[in-house]
Amino acid sequence: MNFCPKCGSTVTLKTPVDDTRERHICSGCNTIHYENPRNVVGTIPVWQDKVLLCKRAIHPRLGYWTLPAGFLEVGESTEAGAIRETFEEAGAIIEIGPLFSLLNVTHVEQVHLFYLAKLIEPKYQAGVESLEVQLFSEKDIPWNELAFPTVRKTLEWYFQDKRLGRLNEVNQIATHLDDVGYDERIDRKI
């Protein structure tokens, strides 16, 4: 960051009072511009014993297979984002389940979140960011052509949990998930 997005003045790296890190601080309006990791949200869309994967039509990792996933947008919940990405990239309508994996990818400033999901029907089609979309059983997963380590790990965990009969348990005891609305603010004055 070189310029203040608010006022256009130059920004400099300084550690604010009571802070422990250098931040981009505007020389004009003194706004502190924080930078934070972004969330990538996706699903493990299942039909019978198969998982739906997308062949990427975009960089990075063009031509490699991935679970449907993408950046969480402002104004949507992680579940809503995962459902949207699954529809946009794979043309699939899902019933979303519990949060299955959370992977920190600190070197690219991302947190990846994958939800269990069931296809409502075996209908899907490649969106603009996919070359191809296909259901794979475990033995047919293109393990050497997966796009990202977070996808590989999530698929390995999925099939391991499936073999161990743990997927039903995950449904009952996984991380608690909820959305908090504007109306639930405890104090409306703030």
Added chain:
Amino acid sequence: MNFCPKCGSTVTLKTPVDDTRERHICSGCNTIHYENPRNVVGTIPVWQDKVLLCKRAIHPRLGYWTLPAGFLEVGESTEAGAIRETFEEAGAIIEIGPLFSLLNVTHVEQVHLFYLAKLIEPKYQAGVESLEVQLFSEKDIPWNELAFPTVRKTLEWYFQDKRLGRLNEVNQIATHLDDVGYDERIDRKI
């Protein structure tokens, strides 16, 4: 956003080709500036049958009680951020456990993540963002003076799960968590 943080030119709201949302696009260098929700990471620090809460010394919700939590920083994992915030706000050293709750707070563009945690010893002290830090048993929790709905929900879930004997199960079957390092990139060329 009015100005491009990269080149200082004015930005305009437009929907890029192959996108579905308006983005801030630079009129000078054409960079698309995405905006995404931020993660707030925290813990439920437990000692025996008590939970550690912090009385906020800062706005918003100054004077109200919260679980230790704060914005995830670039370059740290969600777990590392939760451990850091617990030390900064409550002066407490913890052993971190599984992810316990994920709450979307879309109207403020935040995702809140709370981890189970055990205090290593019953030592704690208010950091600069806290007025006071105190261990509370369930009956003593200041339910009417909690800072945020995500804290209230997380505490309600915690004590409910505790009553139901589910906390040990959470440890075994919760969401899979991992970090992915730079060295694990599948293809170094990209």
